[in-house]
Amino acid sequence: MAALLRKLRPAANSSSVPIDEDDEVFNVEYSIAMEYHGPPVTYRIPHAAPVDFDHIPTAAAAVAMVTSTSLFHNSSIPVVQPILKKKSEIRPERETKTEQVIVDPSSSERLAGDSVDLRISGEIAGSGEESDEGFQNYMNPTNWESTESGLSSRSLSSEVFSHKEEAEEEEEECGGDTPHHVRRVSVVTFRDPDSRDVVEDEEWSESGEVEAVEERPKAVRTGKKGSCYRCNAGNRFTEKEVCIVCGAKYCSNCVLRAMGSMPEGRKCVTCIGYRIDESRRRKLGKCSRLLKKLISELEVDQIMKSELFCKINQLPANLVFVNGEPLSEEELVRLQNCPNPPRKLKPGFYWYDNVSGFWGKEGQVYCEIISPQLNVGGRISSNASNGNTQIMINGRKINKVELRILQLAGVPCEGELHYWVNPDGSYQQEGMNNVFKGKIWEKVAVKLACALFSLPIPSDTSNPPTEEKERPLSTPVEKKRLNKFLLVGSDQSGTSTIFKQAKVLYNVPFSEEERQNIKLMIQSKLYSYLGILLEGREKFEEESLFQKGKRSLINQPGPSGNTGQIEQTTIYSIGQRLKAFSDWLLKVMASGNLEAIFPAATREYAQFVEDLWNDTAIQATYNRRNELEMLPRNATYFLNRAVEISRMDYVPSDMDILYAEGITSSNSVASVEFSCPKWEQESMVDASLQRDPLLRCQLIRVHSSSLGENCKWLQMFEDVDIILFCVSLSDYDEFFDDRNGGKVNKLMASKQLFESIVTHQSFEKKQFLLLLNKFDLLEEKIDRVPLSRCEWFQDFCPVISSNPTSSSNNNTNSPTLAHRAFQYIAMKFKRHFHALTDRKLFVSLINGLESETVDEAIRYGGEILKWVEEKPKLIADQQVSSTSIEASSSS
Numbered sequence: 001m002a003a004l005l006r007k008l009r010p011a012a013n014s015s016s017v018p019i020d021e022d023d024e025v026f027n028v029e030y031s032i033a034m035e036y037h038g039p040p041v042t043y044r045i046p047h048a049a050p051v052d053f054d055h056i057p058t059a060a061a062a063v064a065m066v067t068s069t070s071l072f073h074n075s076s077i078p079v080v081q082p083i084l085k086k087k088s089e090i091r092p093e094r095e096t097k098t099e100q101v102i103v104d105p106s107s108s109e110r111l112a113g114d115s116v117d118l119r120i121s122g123e124i125a126g127s128g129e130e131s132d133e134g135f136q137n138y139m140n141p142t143n144w145e146s147t148e149s150g151l152s153s154r155s156l157s158s159e160v161f162s163h164k165e166e167a168e169e170e171e172e173e174c175g176g177d178t179p180h181h182v183r184r185v186s187v188v189t190f191r192d193p194d195s196r197d198v199v200e201d202e203e204w205s206e207s208g209e210v211e212a213v214e215e216r217p218k219a220v221r222t223g224k225k226g227s228c229y230r231c232n233a234g235n236r237f238t239e240k241e242v243c244i245v246c247g248a249k250y251c252s253n254c255v256l257r258a259m260g261s262m263p264e265g266r267k268c269v270t271c272i273g274y275r276i277d278e279s280r281r282r283k284l285g286k287c288s289r290l291l292k293k294l295i296s297e298l299e300v301d302q303i304m305k306s307e308l309f310c311k312i313n314q315l316p317a318n319l320v321f322v323n324g325e326p327l328s329e330e331e332l333v334r335l336q337n338c339p340n341p342p343r344k345l346k347p348g349f350y351w352y353d354n355v356s357g358f359w360g361k362e363g364q365v366y367c368e369i370i371s372p373q374l375n376v377g378g379r380i381s382s383n384a385s386n387g388n389t390q391i392m393i394n395g396r397k398i399n400k401v402e403l404r405i406l407q408l409a410g411v412p413c414e415g416e417l418h419y420w421v422n423p424d425g426s427y428q429q430e431g432m433n434n435v436f437k438g439k440i441w442e443k444v445a446v447k448l449a450c451a452l453f454s455l456p457i458p459s460d461t462s463n464p465p466t467e468e469k470e471r472p473l474s475t476p477v478e479k480k481r482l483n484k485f486l487l488v489g490s491d492q493s494g495t496s497t498i499f500k501q502a503k504v505l506y507n508v509p510f511s512e513e514e515r516q517n518i519k520l521m522i523q524s525k526l527y528s529y530l531g532i533l534l535e536g537r538e539k540f541e542e543e544s545l546f547q548k549g550k551r552s553l554i555n556q557p558g559p560s561g562n563t564g565q566i567e568q569t570t571i572y573s574i575g576q577r578l579k580a581f582s583d584w585l586l587k588v589m590a591s592g593n594l595e596a597i598f599p600a601a602t603r604e605y606a607q608f609v610e611d612l613w614n615d616t617a618i619q620a621t622y623n624r625r626n627e628l629e630m631l632p633r634n635a636t637y638f639l640n641r642a643v644e645i646s647r648m649d650y651v652p653s654d655m656d657i658l659y660a661e662g663i664t665s666s667n668s669v670a671s672v673e674f675s676c677p678k679w680e681q682e683s684m685v686d687a688s689l690q691r692d693p694l695l696r697c698q699l700i701r702v703h704s705s706s707l708g709e710n711c712k713w714l715q716m717f718e719d720v721d722i723i724l725f726c727v728s729l730s731d732y733d734e735f736f737d738d739r740n741g742g743k744v745n746k747l748m749a750s751k752q753l754f755e756s757i758v759t760h761q762s763f764e765k766k767q768f769l770l771l772l773n774k775f776d777l778l779e780e781k782i783d784r785v786p787l788s789r790c791e792w793f794q795d796f797c798p799v800i801s802s803n804p805t806s807s808s809n810n811n812t813n814s815p816t817l818a819h820r821a822f823q824y825i826a827m828k829f830k831r832h833f834h835a836l837t838d839r840k841l842f843v844s845l846i847n848g849l850e851s852e853t854v855d856e857a858i859r860y861g862g863e864i865l866k867w868v869e870e871k872p873k874l875i876a877d878q879q880v881s882s883t884s885i886e887a888s889s890s891s
């Protein structure tokens with residue numbers, strides 16, 4: 001970089017600068033900008049990205065530019081319009097986003113610390129031959145022209161296409177790689193000094209969205225990551241406001257200067273008149289805290305209104321294509337105002353089946369179900385969604401995923417068939433009058449499948465999984481390099497905790513809806529914990545009365561008479577009002593209606609919670625909570641903050657979410673996608689690899705109760721790569737009542753579920769990673785409760801170490817009792833797995849509440865898949881998973 005810096009010099013105040021490279025000295029005379037002689041300016045002056053001058057074949061043209069009259073017609077500091085190069089013309093294998101040349105007549109020092117510019121100039125100038133071609137293209141005036149005309153080369157304008165064709169023709173004539181900078185007259189315009197430093201080549205989004213016809217400016221930060229785009233100060237924690245056009249972010253000191261009076265909402269002054277960045281559409285009208293702090297509420301209100309309603313910010317109807325035809329203004333209004341409009345509509349090409357209401361992006365499976373029977377766009381074509389099956393639905397060939405769903409719903413799918421499907425899921429074969437019984441979306445399997453493939457189902461049948469709402473549509477079938485993990489375990493094994501950990505670990509934020517759901521769950525649970533306390537209180541009160549009674553009989557034998565009445569209260573007694581509440585709550589709990597009443601009733605009972613919690617009787621009971629078998633471990637975490645949690649305005653933290661039981665109140669399938677953690681770490685150096693969106697993991701968590709009898713719905717997951725089976729180590733001494741009134745050991749139940757899953761025909765060749773969870777609880781109880789409490793672990797005989805208190809000693813050489821127990825259990829499962837499948841089981845030790853152990857286990861899962869793919873032999877020889885046990889047990 002240092003060499004590059006020396007090699008590259010920005011245009012400075014003088015018109016002639018000698019450039020030296022390494023030891024050689026080049027006395028290159030060049031001239032690129034004029035010195036500014038005007039009055040001092042108050043704003044920050046745009047600066048130049050370095051240009052490799054000895055590679056510029058058009059120095060003369062540059063002179064011409066500067067001396068062009070437009071400079072003098074503009075009273076402000078001249079800035080050369082950034083020059084763009086088409087991405088494909090540089091190096092197709094590299095993610096080169098921005099190419100820019102900005103000539104700054106005034107400053108050069110800033111360059112040194114400016115990594116963005118250096119990187120970009122690296123692309124421009126390069127150091128070897130590989131960049132030459134790109135560079136020549138870059139200097140090709142035909143490219144300039146298409147830029148200067150203010151149009152994206154891929155925009156809709158036919159004018160641009162013709163420009164481009166001409167350019168290509170010329171390229172062919174010249175053999176493609178000679179620079180042809182003298183062919184055309186370059187038209188270079190100068191911009192206002194405060195203008196966007198950079199205009200970036202418009203990205204053509206993967207989904208083929210149509211971008212606005214005129215070029216939309218995009219900002220490039222000149223400071224370090226997270227800093228303000230204007231003053232370069234601050235970091236990513238500094239509050240900032242974003243321009244809805246170019247994406248520039250400004251700190252509170254700069255925002256008003258950069259955005260002025262905001263007649264079209266939050267836009268840089270220079271972005272006024274430009275269409276907004278479509279990806280920011282849903283933020284329109286939603287004000288940030290920053291702005292509220294800076295200006296009055298009234299003004300904010302006004303700005304937000306303009307932002308939402310001013311003409312230029314409206315979605316342009318003619319850029320929304322439905323079934324091949326652009327919408328008219330009326331059609332767009334109709335579409336946006338129907339009862340169930342498409343969410344987050346952007347310019348783009350869509351198909352719409354107006355019989356069923358299916359809505360999707362052209363060439364893709366449907367992503368939404370909107371109101372049917374709208375008269376918008378053209379007629380649907382049979383290949384609208386690029387279907388490749390023989391089945392048609394409402395005039396459209398469906399694709400494999402949809403076919404799968406039809407099959408699951410029991411719809412006959414042999415041969416070439418055409419069905420008419422109604423919005424409610426009822427269906428009929430074309431030309432037949434037999435309306436089939438049942439509706440497609442009613443079956444659990446179909447719902448599960450839809451959840452898995454991120455496909456919506458009609459909203460009256462069931463709510464689509466929350467997960468999918470925030471996520472852009474993606475059909476997993478199209479993503480080849482997605483590592484799919486299926487996370488499953490028996491109830492309370494901790495799968496939802498692990499799932500939530502993954503979200504926190506890999507930066508997938510909880511949606512508002514999830515937070516809200518979890519908040520309600522935490523609040524409901526709080527009442528059940530209180531109920532358990534109150535039950536305990538009654539017991540303790542009785543006991544203590546009984547004790548007192550006995551004592552008084554002993555102390556005062558004879559006919560003293562009144563002792564019984566006097567001693568009616570104990571420290572466990574509560575007043576009338578609380579007693580009434582307590583009785584009511586216990587009754588509700590006994591009737592099993594707690595979930596139904598709370599959290600709706602939270603508002604009314606918050607005060608009771610506070611009074612209860614402050615009552616000495618409850619505190620005395622709480623101090624004996626270890627004796628309350630029913631009280632779950634994590635209850636303490638929430639009970640300690642009972643008063644805060646019971647309030648209406650309680651907002652659960654990430655930690656609260658983690659400690660809460662479950663994710664959603666229903667046990668639906670949940671899925672989260674993130675970049676493979678393993679890859680990310682490896683590619684610290686190579687940013688392009690790190691961002692490769694194809695190297696992704698999907699973690700699908702399914703609750704055992706939704707697997708159905710004999711786990712029959714497991715077939716839905718037959719395309720996963722690895723199954724993470726979760727077992728709670730603390731289950732070995734816990735029991736639940738079965739239907740016949742018998743006691744079932746929870747670990748035995750887990751073992752049984754494990755058997756059904758590993759032997760399931762869909763999973764014949766799958767990898768299995770056993771997650772032995774809740775190690776902390778095992779550590780806690782192994783000293784008190786022998787492992788043999790579980791019938792499967794009868795033969796556990798830990799070597800008695802010379803130190804009798806081995807489990808708590810600090811001798812690092814001998815593993816603790818808990819570790820030995822873990823190793824023993826892991827061995828039991830491995831042997832069992834081997835007996836069932838003749839294959840090897842991988843094992844990881846985790847504590848669901850500790851993120852590192854979960855991270856480790858997920859990485860381990862990724863590694864297993866990599867090994868399987870790359871080194872099958874190595875796997876066979878490997879003493880399977882011993883590394884994992886050692887690695888994790890050291891924690």
Ligand SMILES: Nc1nc2c(ncn2[C@@H]2O[C@H](COP(=O)(O)OP(=O)(O)OP(=O)(O)O)[C@@H](O)[C@H]2O)c(=O)[nH]1
Pocket residue numbers: 489490491492493494495496497498632633634658659660661662663667703773774775776777846847848849850
């Ligand atoms: N002490 C301890 N508690 C854990 C650990 N992992 C999970 N838990 C708690 O165990 C309880 C059950 O965990 P969940 O994640 O809800 O278990 P699940 O039954 O698989 O999932 P759901 O039934 O959907 O809730 C929760 O209260 C967790 O906070 C752990 O490693 N240590």
Ligand SMILES: [Ca+2]
Pocket residue numbers: 491492661662
């Ligand atoms: Ca649970």
